[in-house]
Amino acid sequence: MAEPRLLMPQLYDGGSPPALQGGVCDCGHVFFPLQAYGCERCGGHGTRLRPKRLAARGRLVASAVVHLHAGERPAPFVVGAIALDDGPVVRTLLTGTDVSLPPGCRMVGTLVPVTPAQDGTPRVDFRFAPAMGSDLS
Amino acid sequence: MSRTLKDMRPVHVIGIGWHRYQFASETPYVELGLTAVRAALADAGIPWPAVQTAYVAKALLPMAPGRAMLRHLGATGLEILHVEDASASGSAAFRHACLEVASGASDVVLAMGVDKPARVALAERSTGIPSLADDAxxxxxxxxxxxxxxxxxxxxxxxxxxxxxxxxxxxxxxxxxxxxxxxxxxxxxxxxxxxSGAFTSLQCTPVGEGAAAVILASDDGIRALGVDPARAIxxxxxxxxxxxxxxxxxxxxxxxxxxxxxxxxxxxxxxxxxxxxxxxxxxxxxxxxxxxxxxxxxxxxxxxxxxxxxxxxxxxxxxxxxxxxxxxxxxxxxxxxxxxxxxxxxxxxxxxxxxxxxxxxxxxxxxxxxxxxxxxxxxxxxx
The missing domain is CATH 3.40.47.10 (Thiolase/Chalcone synthase)
Structure with missing residues (x-):
């Protein structure tokens, strides 16, 4: 069995839990995802912007079960907004729940299997899940 | 020095009109738009040639619908400007029509919006910056x-x-x-x-088709055209x-x-x-x-x-x-x-x-x- 490939390696790594590939500006603004166009807070660009690994841990701000969706993703699915302990708010799909969760809930990043690549290589993608046990701290 | 509306000459709405908002139909946008503009002209009691500039708000229609529609009111040669600012396209058109009158550049200006449902592609999705699941x-x-x-x-x-x-x-x-x-x-x-979440269909806006138009005028425009100032807002x-x-x-x-x-x-x-x-x-x-x-x-x-x-x-x-x-x-x-x-x-x-x-x-x-x-x-x- 081949090692699973990350669906979007520019956004997260394969750690456990995975880290998100964010950025930080010399002005102190921390953002996700990493981009080189310029800082939304101060306009700084070039060497003022540097990569910053963001721990995929935080608190749930809001969530919703999506019942109807026009894209390729089959509904229902659950999405959430997570305020990372490292600053930025990240919005993405949730796993480990099929209902919305109470705001404030501790969340942690995880990788879940998704559709394999055309050559059959298994792939994983990033999700947030409710934190359990030692992740709760 | 920058100035706001309060520092410029007064601007008034003197005419309003609509084509009813409705579910998508075979009605061409030209008919939707002309219905609203003719209603606004009739409401103001002014002739089309009095209008000096038309601001046409649209977000979903293809490029340049303005003259293809407005020429049927008589091709007076007026300035025609298209405005797109997502859901706020009409508000943006109205604001800039206000500023044109308030600045003294024109005395009578039309701000209108017309659209028909179409597949929407958001530029935010083509910035080149990836996202985890923004499509969801x-x-x-x-x-x-x-x-x-x-x-x-x-x-x-x-x-x-x-x-x-x-x-x-x-x-x-x-x-x-x-x-x-x-x-x-x-x-x-x-x-x-x-x-989605707690929302059911009747808690969400229906995106259909329709048109709305307003005519703006200065005090000079109101006097010159004999508009009833009591109905000017x-x-x-x-x-x-x-x-x-x-x-x-x-x-x-x-x-x-x-x-x-x-x-x-x-x-x-x-x-x-x-x-x-x-x-x-x-x-x-x-x-x-x-x-x-x-x-x-x-x-x-x-x-x-x-x-x-x-x-x-x-x-x-x-x-x-x-x-x-x-x-x-x-x-x-x-x-x-x-x-x-x-x-x-x-x-x-x-x-x-x-x-x-x-x-x-x-x-x-x-x-x-x-x-x-x-x-x-x-x-x-x-x-």
Whole structure:
């Protein structure tokens, strides 16, 4: 069995839990995802912007079960907004729940299997899940 | 030195018109648009050649619909400018039409919006910056998460939030230009098709087709054309803003609204307590609760209590979305912000019939658009 490939390696790594590939500006603004166009807070660009690994841990701000969706993703699915302990708010799909969760809930990043690549290589993608046990701290 | 509307010459709305907002049909956009413009010209009692510039708001129609439509009123050679600012396209067109008249560059200007449903591609998705799952978060899901946040923050139930739709469908049932013209019970709204989070279909705006038009004039224009000044409604504030970096990034819609409305109040010397009528961007129920608080119509967290007490009903302290709002009147995109101005003008003239807010003197129009951008206009009748 081949090692699973990350669906979007520019956004997260394969750690456990995975880290998100964010950025930080010399002005102190921390953002996700990493981009080189310029800082939304101060306009700084070039060497003022540097990569910053963001721990995929935080608190749930809001969530919703999506019942109807026009894209390729089959509904229902659950999405959430997570305020990372490292600053930025990240919005993405949730796993480990099929209902919305109470705001404030501790969340942690995880990788879940998704559709394999055309050559059959298994792939994983990033999700947030409710934190359990030692992740709760 | 920069100047605002209050430092320039007065600008008034002298004519309003619509083509009813409706579900997608075979009707060409030309017919939708001409119907609204001819109604606005007739309402103002002025001939088409008096119009010096046309601002055409559209977000979904293909490139350059303006002259292909307006030439059928007589190709007078007027300036034609297209405006796109997502949901706020009509509001942006109206603002720049106001500035053209207020600056003295023109005496009579048309601002209109026309659109038909089409597949939407958002430029935010083609920036080259990847996202985890932005494709999974359609606008109704963005606002479904805000509803979840609001419910927990304000201690509101999903039924409390849905009461906005009961009020706005009731208002829409009285509006011949509304896409939905049927009063609905809370049970009907809650029992509708599940969309996202707590939202059912009747808590979400229908995006259809339609047109709206308003004609703006200076005092010189009003005198020269013999328009009845008693039916002219002055625009006393116009503000456009875009999202900044906020401490609470998830609440950018409300924070941007608060900032934009605050600037409009400062420009006009008015406060939320002066407002008799408000048309605001209620594409989804929770937005109305967020925005009435953001523009200080009530205290933070108090919107549900005020709504239940009837404060935002026609006949209440301040009628909010007497047209039916985006939820019932509809949201054909380009026309929406123009149609809000039309509703406020009707209300301030005392011509709103069954939807009339008694004694209405001052009204505010608010739109947000994807980006996010925000516009606020305040209008006031003479006397």
């Amino acid at each position: 978060i359609a606008p109704f899901t963005h606002f479904a998460m805000l509803a979840d946040q609001y419910a927990h923050r304000a201690g509101a139930t999903v039924e409390d939030i849905a009461l906005v739709a009961v009020k706005n469908h009731r208002n829409g049932s009285l509006n011949p230009n509304a896409q939905h013209q049927k009063a609905r019970t809370l049970a009907e709204i809650m029992g509708g098709k599940a969309i 002055q625009v006393v504030a116009s503000v456009g803003r875009s999202q900044r970096v906020y401490e609470d990034a998830t609440r950018f819609d409300a924070l941007l609204t608060s900032e934009t409305a605050g600037l409009a109040f400062a420009q006009s010397g008015l406060t939320a307590a002066d407002l008799d009528v408000v048309e605001l961007h209620d594409a989804f129920t929770v937005e109305e609760l967020e925005y009435v608080e953001a523009m200080s119509l009530c205290a933070e967290g108090d919107a549900v209590r005020q709504l239940k007490a009837g404060a935002f009903d026609i006949g209440g302290r301040c009628a909010v979305n007497p047209s039916g709002g985006l939820i019932a009147m509809g949201h054909p995109i380009g026309p929406t912000g123009i149609g809000q101005i039309g509703e406020i003008v009707l209300q301030l003239r005392g011509e709103a019939g069954a939807r009339q807010q008694p004694g209405a003197r001052t009204g505010l129009a608010h739109m947000v658009g994807i980006g996010a951008v925000c516009y606020v206009h305040i209008l006031q009748r003479p006397g």
